[in-house]
Amino acid sequence: MTFSADSYLLRMAVLLPAVLSLVGVSLAAPPEAATITVNRLDITPPQAMLPPPPPVPHPLEPAMKRATESLNFLTTHVRDYSCRVVKQERIDGRLQPMEFIDAKIRHHLEKAGVVSQRESLYLHFLSPAAVADREVLWVEGRNNGRLTVRRGGTRFQYLTLDLDPHGDAAMQYSRYPVTESG
Known part of the structure; x- marks a missing residue:
């Protein structure tokens, strides 16, 4: 099947307004003086819907725990x-x-x-x-x-x-x- 440039332009002229209306864009005037209106959708970013991440333990926390346990052992034994x-x-x-x-x-x-x-x-x-x-x-x-x-x-x-x-x-x-x- 072959397409000529004229048939391609004709199809685009028919399909373009339909596609633009799906995404919220309307053509109110001829293309040379077109006014484009875009409807904005407020979408909540996915990060805002997630629970906060658990607090990250300090890197020295395991060492401090071991030091405390060792001190307790030393003072009692x-x-x-x-x-x-x-x-x-x-x-x-x-x-x-x-x-x-x-x-x-x-x-x-x-x-x-x-x-x-x-x-x-x-x-x-x-x-x-x-x-x-x-x-x-x-x-x-x-x-x-x-x-x-x-x-x-x-x-x-x-x-x-x-x-x-x-x-x-x-x-x-x-x-x-x-x-x-x-």
Whole structure:
């Protein structure tokens, strides 16, 4: 079947007004001065009809849950422990050298209102050389709350002192007193 250009234009002239009326467009005048009226339909976007998405959990939530569970376990079951502490602090804007310390810590324990174990702390400094072999001992309620410190290091290594844990000598290389450890 062949179509001529005239028959094609004739068919389009008949079909075009019908198609335009289906989509809401009317031709009120001849094509050269046509006025097109478009009827607008208000359609609600699909996103507005959907329920809001469930809140997304924070990425650190599983880690925080595990940390809380671990802390609860430690506070109820662990009474004493040993560990190696690697300490490096910035004091007065200067980064201090790394210190390696073996620590032994016992927590306060009461049974029926009677103290069966006092909180205590023992530190043995391994490095750097300036503090190597320094030992610190603190027992809650003993020695008037003072630290017993064997100096260690390269000078006066066997000198033993009783120091206030919050005093200048004990806090010289630390921002926190050792009694807050553990």
